[in-house]
Amino acid sequence: MPSVLHVRAFQDNYIWLIANESRTEIAAVDPGDAEPVLRFLEREKMTLAAVLCTHHHPDHVGGAAKLRERYGVPVYGPAAESIAAVTHPLREGDTVPLPSLGFNLKIMEIPGHTLGHIALVGDELLFCGDTMFSAGCGRLFEGTPEQMFHSLSRLAALPETTAVYCGHEYTLSNLRFAQAVEPDNADIKTFTREVEALRTANQPTLPSNIGRERRINPFLRAAVPAVRAAAKKHAGNGLDDDVAVFAALRRWKDGFRG
Numbered sequence: 001m002p003s004v005l006h007v008r009a010f011q012d013n014y015i016w017l018i019a020n021e022s023r024t025e026i027a028a029v030d031p032g033d034a035e036p037v038l039r040f041l042e043r044e045k046m047t048l049a050a051v052l053c054t055h056h057h058p059d060h061v062g063g064a065a066k067l068r069e070r071y072g073v074p075v076y077g078p079a080a081e082s083i084a085a086v087t088h089p090l091r092e093g094d095t096v097p098l099p100s101l102g103f104n105l106k107i108m109e110i111p112g113h114t115l116g117h118i119a120l121v122g123d124e125l126l127f128c129g130d131t132m133f134s135a136g137c138g139r140l141f142e143g144t145p146e147q148m149f150h151s152l153s154r155l156a157a158l159p160e161t162t163a164v165y166c167g168h169e170y171t172l173s174n175l176r177f178a179q180a181v182e183p184d185n186a187d188i189k190t191f192t193r194e195v196e197a198l199r200t201a202n203q204p205t206l207p208s209n210i211g212r213e214r215r216i217n218p219f220l221r222a223a224v225p226a227v228r229a230a231a232k233k234h235a236g237n238g239l240d241d242d243v244a245v246f247a248a249l250r251r252w253k254d255g256f257r258g
Contacts, residue, residue, distance in 0.1 A: 002124065004104050004165060006204065007036035008152065010034060012169040013059055016127060020101040021190065025049045027098055029120065029127045030167055034063030038070070049100045053077035053086065054129030055117040060167060080109070080116030110155065113138035119126050124162045124225025126210070128155060133166045134208040136174030137187070137219040145247035149222070151199060152246075156220045160211030165256065171195050171205035177256050181230045181249065186214040222246045 005017040009032050017040065022093050027050040028037050041048060044176045048071040052147060053061045055078060064085035068075050075095050079089035090096065093201040096105040104121040113130045120127040131148070132137035132155050140148055175192045191212065195205045214220055221227045222245040231248040 002101055002123070002125075004163070004207070005040075007022060007040050009033040009036050010059055012083055013167060014165070014169065014204065016165050018098070018103065018125075019046070020049075020103075025100050027101060028050055029165070030054055030060040031063035031067055032059035032061065032130060034066035034070075037063060037067060047071070048073050050096070050098060051075040051085070052105070052120055052127070052230075053083055053097065054119065054127065054131075054167070055079040055114045057114065057130070058084050060129060078109070078116040080119045081114065088115060096120065108154060112136045112143035112151045112152035115142045117151075121158065121162075124159060125165065126155065126158060126162050127165045128167075130167045130218075131155065132164060132213065132219075133168060133174055134164065134171040134205060134213065135178045135191075135217050136170055136253070137217075137250070140250060144210060145250060146243050148250070152219055156210060156214055158210050160209065160214065162210045163207040164209055164213060165207050169204060169206070171208075175216070177253050178216055180256065181218040181252075182224075182226050184226070185216065187212070190245065191216055218249055222249070240253045
């Protein structure tokens, strides 16, 4: 399995760096800013093999053009979105070959946060941009609740040991919402203590993994009776199915100030 390193950008973005075994080359995932990547490459005496983008938001693609210009590398991104720097558009089922890293990634289309959002999956690694966060999910800027629910369900069906690399350090605030939904969930309580310690030490709370997210992430737990009851109580009306529960949870989170 390749190493996954990171640099930070803006207030809470992570740019993930997939490194080969000898740590001489990397592929950069969602470089919203080129400068942290360039500084890393210079400091570590490494080279860039590729740039990978999950969706079109500037905080995920803003540095891609500069990195392509500097290193002449391919830039992979969703075919269904307009990203000027992309040289290799990707659709469901495509493979991103990264031979110099000894690694390939498969593409899943996961609309919801944006309409063309993709995930990159390989060797029990998941790079999911702003679709799934630890204990949370992205806002529905372009897609529908049905689309987002389906996309999250696909991600939740990956092997439980799959490491989850998402785009932002939102874990602690997401856990506060998860506690409001399921105050008796022991896994949420335990993980919150772990995350508080990590953040006090200014350490990342990522990656998570699919098994943990199934236990703590309310947006993956619409079928759980306690979650359904909490969503119904907050919505003040009946919720007919899992998508309706998910939609109610997302509206609740949008206004949550816990």
